[in-house]
Amino acid sequence: MVTVSATKVITGNHAVSYGALLSRVQVISAYPITPQTQVVELLSEFVASGRLAARFITVESEHSAMAACIGAASVGARTFTATSSQGLALMHEMLHWASGARLPIVMANINRALAPPWSIWTDQTDSLAQRDTGWMQIYVETSQEVLDSIILGFKVSERVLLPTMVVLDAFLLSHTAEPVEIYDQGRVDEFLPPFSAPYRLSPGAPQALGGLADPGVYFEFRVKLQEAMERAREAIVEEGERFSKLFGRFYGLVQEEHTGDAETVIVTAGTMAGTARAAVRELRSQGRKVGLVRIRVFRPFPFSEIRRILEGRKRVAVLDRNLSPGHHGIFYEEVKSALYPVSARPLVVGYVLGLGGRDVRPEDIQAIVDDVEKREEAREIVWWGVRR
């Protein structure tokens, strides 16, 4: 147990492990996949040494990992897993099951490109392809945010009864080390008490969870799921404020930087936001009116924040490290459609870049700002950095 708050230089993956440790998870069921492995390795050590009083089930696939999490959560245990790309794709069926059963499971997903061809490098398509599964999705930028988002993930999930996926970039975040404040357990306990499940299967009560629901009732369960997502927006902010009082850091739905009088705004998520942050600061020092919006919470989608921040801007460049083939970059699609009812709509241009881990540097983003400011319209994907 962490009795005294301490700052350690740890990787993003280990920040996940510490987040789960501090959240006192009770059942972990996980399958190894690059680049998630360090998450589960450290958690295994925590369990083996007795530091974490949890059952660790070394399942034989990710699909089984999520199935076991669902089993444990259905009887009221606090449950956790972690995966990436292929593993997340394999879990797809069970992601729906977890949200449909309204189970507050928290999972860390390391964004990694999907095969074929094989790739282990960062790409957001894997988690975004699961955006319809009813999971809350939090895209994080720093190792500290990773740890904090795990704890916050449980807090919000257990409040609205929806699972949370905390998403971090492969290698760029998972394997790079930063100083992280690892809080003392006592303070975390104060923020996140033991899970008291309002709905669970209990040996004394003969109930069935998830039986056949005919057309007369299935619809209403989906409505409830949506309503829970809508409540989650407020919950995320409220719990973020509570967290900030205890731990001094606030996390909301989106993060803005230099948006005040910005005419051009970059919208992105994950570590690319960190890169964009450097570019924006450099451009500002040159007197350019550029701002940055980092989308942190992708599900539930932060409609009001996006509309509020982007209304009236001249240009918006959405940077997608992902692709929905036959359509566009996914953040771009969703941001653009969110802006539809806004009267003073900016020109929104979608840039797809960095797929399969291709490096994105601050210079690239500066060049994108130059590019977007030149455009009058953009109907197709703007590929950035493709080698042809």
Added chain:
Amino acid sequence: MSTGTLTWAGVEVPREEYLHPGHLACQGCGAALAMRLVLKAMGGDAMVVLPACCWTIIDGPFPYHALKVPLLHTAFETAAAAAAGVKAGLEVLGDTRTQVIAWAGDGGTFDIGLQALSGAAERNEDILYVCYDNEAYMNTGIQRSSATPLGAWTTTTPEGHPEDRPKKDLMAIMAAHRIPYAATATVAFPDDLIRKVRKARGIKGTRLIHILAPCPPGWRMESELMIKVSRLAVATGAFPLFEVEGGTRYTVTYRPAQIPLKEYLKLQGRFAHLTEDQIAVLEQLVKARWQELLDLHARTHGQAEEIPVVPIGG
């Protein structure tokens, strides 16, 4: 009265029912009877984890439930994994007493669920896995599974091209995993079934009971023949009753009686198209299987002579 027990063939059976009437099983369903008997053997002290299978429907639609124990519905391939999760959850919450029963059909065990079962078995998860085997995907309309016996008609092995692969050997697979206890049973011998479930109940680790549960519509027979067919499956040797402990110690429950395989096959429309030659092939398979089993029993117990013959008259 629903308290106390009664004695059936020397075995104490609780009078209490853990299965409500009004459930949606077809008339004469072997799977329904199997659940009824297994829950009696468990004394109702259990939670059930149920993947997609006939029982998903039998249990009744939302908001109803046919059992007096809690039940988690789960996806088709996940019975063993979800059950392992439920058990872990119960344990960390301080309940080390409630047993978790994964209740899956042959499809969810032999085929799509085999990986999860193998994983759980290899890890020796503390679950009781019951496969109720009606030898095809009955819930979706009688399609073949790897549990479908050689020669059987199903909708995906129609008469022009009946099942051309022998039944997958689940018990051998379980033995290879060296789980503490695996056994076969069937509903026509409820005393034997209950005894084996009770034995499994007292063991920690992965325990598997493979129950032959005949399906009147799927096997193309009248519902009133369900028990007779189950009995003849054992009496003719088609479905051997035996136990495997630790993956290496084999104990055969009964030897077959001198009843020709045809007596079992002829009751079922799914075998009606078989020729004499084809039946002879099936008989050979049964014979070869028995040779193996008796050898395994002898290797364990020193000799096979004392195995009682299945108690059947007629």
Added chain:
Amino acid sequence: MDIDPTRGLPETPLSWGDTRWNKTGSWRHMRPEVRERAAPCAKACPLGNPIPNVMTAVSRGDLEGAARLLLERNPFPSITGRVCPHPCEVGCNRRRYDEPLAIRSIERLVGDWVHEHRTVFSPGETGKRVAIVGSGPAGLAAASFLRRQGHRVVVYDRNDRVGGMLVDAIPSYRLPRSIVEREARALEEMGVVFQLGVTVGRDVSVEQLLMSYDAVLVATGAHGERTMGIPGEEHFIGGLAFLRSVRRGQRRPPGRRVAVVGGGNVAIDVARTLVRLGAQPVVLYRRTRKEMPAIEEEVERAEADGVEFQFLTLPVAAAKQDGYLRLTVVRMQLGERDRTGRPRPVTIPGSEFALECDAAIRAIGEVAETDFLPREVLDDEGWVVADKVTGATQRKGLFVAGDLVTGPATVVEAIAAGLRAGRAMDRFVRGEPLPVQEKPLPTVPLKEINLAYFPKAPRVPIPELPLSTRSRTFDEEILGLDVASARGEAGRCFSCGSCNLCANCWIFCPDAAIHLDGDLPRVDLEYCKGCGLCAAECPRGVITMKEELAREEVVA
């Protein structure tokens, strides 16, 4: 079954009800009918013994329960358990599968157990008085029944012993005297009064009895021995007289080589008795072995004793010669069938031959003496006319039963007749209507027994005296079973048509729609889907499937 989500739905799809609202009984087109039927053994038994129920009790070691069941129909199981020709075993369904149940031996065990554990039963008094003439099996059965109803019972017998044929004819190697005396003692303890050495018709008339008693039963049997009507008849000893002398202690045979004429039970008893006295009997019978009216089992035992049989022979004359008896015997052949269905024996002309013997005993049938009875109850030939069900005669208050009415028959039939008369007399003295013929229940044939539940098993061997010694002693030749063997044998009983709560129906119902909360299984028709498994797996034909009735009649 439509849930209305507007009336509140839980946040997660957790159930809240069970399936009992769903009355799956509406799915049926066949329904199970639980109905007990008669077993062929019980139907064949003249007493209607509830054999399957007795077997069930014995198999469970409940001899007291078995006794209670048996005594309701048979007051003397330790007697019939020794001498009955067991039509039950002939009718036993198991006979056509492996081997019939040793029902008689088990009945004997129960009967003997009753005496070993007897408690005195003192019935309440009704104030009615009945007289019974004749203490043979018919009279004793009626006495037992009527005394239990609380009436004062007095039994008259011209003999100095109680029991009639049971003690004065049937040889002791079949039925020891002590067994009958035991019954008599039990009846006395219950309050039955025996007036022995009183000849009704001489010492007291039937009329006097009818005046002094509320009802009178005459069950004096058939002791008149038929004569052959041949020259030299006087040289023949009567069979019954011979048997009686031996029962009284006579141990010297009438000769070494003794001819016995006849083919019925008395002839066989005589022959086997002669063997035990050291004589060499030869049985002369005018038809073949197949037509002999004697109990088959006794004929077989006679053969095993070494009795010689000469079939298709008939003595036509007898003469004393040099201390021997010379019989003139003709040979017979079988001709047309007579009124009784048996082939008529026809003398072969010119077939006479001489047979020399030391003595000859005739046992060609017995007739009832009826001259002491009021004229009005007799027919032209002097036989008593009586109602078959009640034994009531033309004369109000006068009942008859047993061999007196039927001519020589069996002990069990006599007991049955005595009980029928007893039941009728009980009603009569109370002023209630007399009983009518009960409708016979349908029986369960072998094909309705689910043989899967009965692995083949041999009948228990019944212990006997060794063959080498038994033909030299009057000790009881068939011995009793021990309780363990009897339990095992009783366990072979199919219990045809009688539910013994084996619980097959209950355990095999996939819908938990069968309840065992009474003497018979109860089908919950609200849920029973009519799958037919209960009927198919009932080992004994108690449950059958019937077509479902119109819907309106089903909905509860």
